[in-house]
Amino acid sequence: xxxxxxxxxxxxxxxxxxxxxxxxxxxxxxxxxxxxxxxxxxxxxxxxxxxxxxxxxxxxxxxxxxxxxxxxxxxxxxxxxxxxxxxxxxxxxxxxxxxxxxxxxxxxxxxxxxxxxxxxxxxxxxxxxxxxxxxxxxxxxxxxxxxxxxxxxxxxxxxxxxxxxxxxxxxxxxxxxxxxxxxxxxxxxxxxxxxxxxxxxxxxxxxxxxxxxxxxxxxxxxxxxxxxxxxxxxxxxxxxxxxxxxxxxxxxxxxxxxxxxxxxxxxxxxxxxxxxxxxxxxxxxxxxxxxxxxxxxxxxxxxxxxxxxxxxxxxxxxxxxxxxxxxxxxxxxxxxxxxxxxxxxxxxxxxxxxxxxxxxxxxxxxxxxxxxxxxxxxxxxxxxxxxxxxxxxxxxxxxxxxxxxxxxxxxxxxxxxxxxxxxxxxxxxxxxxxxxxxxxxxxxxxxxxxxxxxxxxxxxxx
Numbered sequence: 001x002x003x004x005x006x007x008x009x010x011x012x013x014x015x016x017x018x019x020x021x022x023x024x025x026x027x028x029x030x031x032x033x034x035x036x037x038x039x040x041x042x043x044x045x046x047x048x049x050x051x052x053x054x055x056x057x058x059x060x061x062x063x064x065x066x067x068x069x070x071x072x073x074x075x076x077x078x079x080x081x082x083x084x085x086x087x088x089x090x091x092x093x094x095x096x097x098x099x100x101x102x103x104x105x106x107x108x109x110x111x112x113x114x115x116x117x118x119x120x121x122x123x124x125x126x127x128x129x130x131x132x133x134x135x136x137x138x139x140x141x142x143x144x145x146x147x148x149x150x151x152x153x154x155x156x157x158x159x160x161x162x163x164x165x166x167x168x169x170x171x172x173x174x175x176x177x178x179x180x181x182x183x184x185x186x187x188x189x190x191x192x193x194x195x196x197x198x199x200x201x202x203x204x205x206x207x208x209x210x211x212x213x214x215x216x217x218x219x220x221x222x223x224x225x226x227x228x229x230x231x232x233x234x235x236x237x238x239x240x241x242x243x244x245x246x247x248x249x250x251x252x253x254x255x256x257x258x259x260x261x262x263x264x265x266x267x268x269x270x271x272x273x274x275x276x277x278x279x280x281x282x283x284x285x286x287x288x289x290x291x292x293x294x295x296x297x298x299x300x301x302x303x304x305x306x307x308x309x310x311x312x313x314x315x316x317x318x319x320x321x322x323x324x325x326x327x328x329x330x331x332x333x334x335x336x337x338x339x340x341x342x343x344x345x346x347x348x349x350x351x352x353x354x355x356x357x358x359x360x361x362x363x364x365x366x367x368x369x370x371x372x373x374x375x376x377x378x379x380x381x382x383x384x385x386x387x388x389x390x391x392x393x394x395x396x397x398x399x400x401x402x403x404x405x406x407x408x409x410x411x412x413x414x415x416x417x418x419x420x421x422x423x424x425x426x427x428x429x430x431x432x433x434x435x436x437x438x439x440x441x442x443x444x445x446x447x448x449x450x451x452x453x454x455x456x457x458x459x460x461x462x
Contacts, residue, residue: 036450039442046252049231052224053259054080058090059216059266061340062172062273064332065182075337085431087258088360088392092353094262096341097269101166103344104188108161111192112202164207167269170342172335173210174203176290178281184290184333186279189342199287200279216271221263228256237453244448247367247381247438254363258356292325292335350399354392361389364434371446372437381437384430391427395420 058079063072083090169188176183176194186194194200235253238245281287323339364385372378398416 035452035454037452038450039445042246042248042449043442045231045234046248049227049252049256050084052227053256053263054083056216056220056224057259057263057266058083059171059269059271061335061337062276064329064334067332067334079337083259083262084255087255087262088353088356090262091258091265091356092349093338093341094265095349095352096344097167097170098163098265099344099349100170100188100341101163101269103342104166104169105161105163107188108165108192111196113160159204159206162207162268164210164268164270165205167266168205168210168273170335170340171270171273172340173270173273173276174279175276175333176200176281176287177278178286180280182333183281183286185276185292185335187291187335187342190291191279194279194281194287199283200281203277203279205277210270210273213273213275214270215273221267224263225260228260231256234453237455237458241453241457243451243453244371244446245366246445246449247370247434247441250364250367251434251438253366254360257363258360261356292333293330294325350396354396357392357395358389361385361387361391364388370441372441373444377437377440380433384433384437387426387430388434391423391430394423 055076058076060072060076060079063075166188169186169191172185174186174191176186191200191203195202232253235245235249323336323341325336325339329336362385365382367381367385370378370381372381398419
């Protein structure tokens, strides 16, 4: 990714627009002057910013066993597309994971730090934990040595868990092996219960070890943030110099503003971890059903209905309402791609998600007075922007009613679900309308759009 260079040069004053006669330039017109920009440069700047705020910001869960590069990249592309279409849902997912990771770290510290000293005094010769990398799986030794101490949890080497540990556990960082064969991925609650019962050893992994598995670093994150800062600086400068802004730039600003919030919430989440750690099962037999064992089968005679329900379940998982576990997730022994969280602070998550949706629609209202070719297009843009900004309010009121009432009757529940489906269709229609109008506006832009910012005007001089 290349950062657009900031060049300081002496340029002529920007052209002024006539209040009664608006000149437009077609997309085929080219501007070769040094103080103008082209349509390609506008699209490229927005594309680079969107890429920095989606592809690099998304922190996917750990992939399943034997999944190829194509499947992993395709899954990440689908998440990136969801982030472009509905970034407010991406924030909800990130908030869910943040609260879940923090809660997991607190629960592990409370459960095991008080037991560390007595466990060490009574069993001073405890060996190393059996948590290892999946790629470093040792040869089978019959499992006899592991089952000999099934009743004693090994806590002598327990290190304080951080939010990074919590993220790693929720994203599928620990996989259970029974008789040297993969059994399934453990969530933090299952791992903590098995350690307390002595069924598995406490995994010994430091934050530095987890960070070493991560493919993200402060440099790549810093470059993405600098690209965003440069993009926003240009828009602010254009506003102060009364230069028009394209609808594409407004939409890019809206998506970037929300994905950066998710970026901050995922700052300490490991990125692109390829393999989980192995946790060996010590007792004889096998554990009962795990959290990620039961898949939801979408059986339907109509193919369109089946795919519609699949899409709805994916959106529900992304919104933090519930995790959808597909048969492929169970077969691959991985955490669902849009899961990896528990139910913590539901009201705060709901409030943040709805507020993010209102901000997303509010930013699109910046194009309220954009110079459309047709008045009907302007009305559609205004209506769609207001719809996206107001829909989260209705969703918040409905959810707040359910929370405050402590439960609703079946008839009221059906009514609320029906209303939620209708609102979802309205939101999708409004979002599609904005995207179509945004693309059509590039065919004929106001002449002032191609003028560049005169940065020398911001330099104090006599």
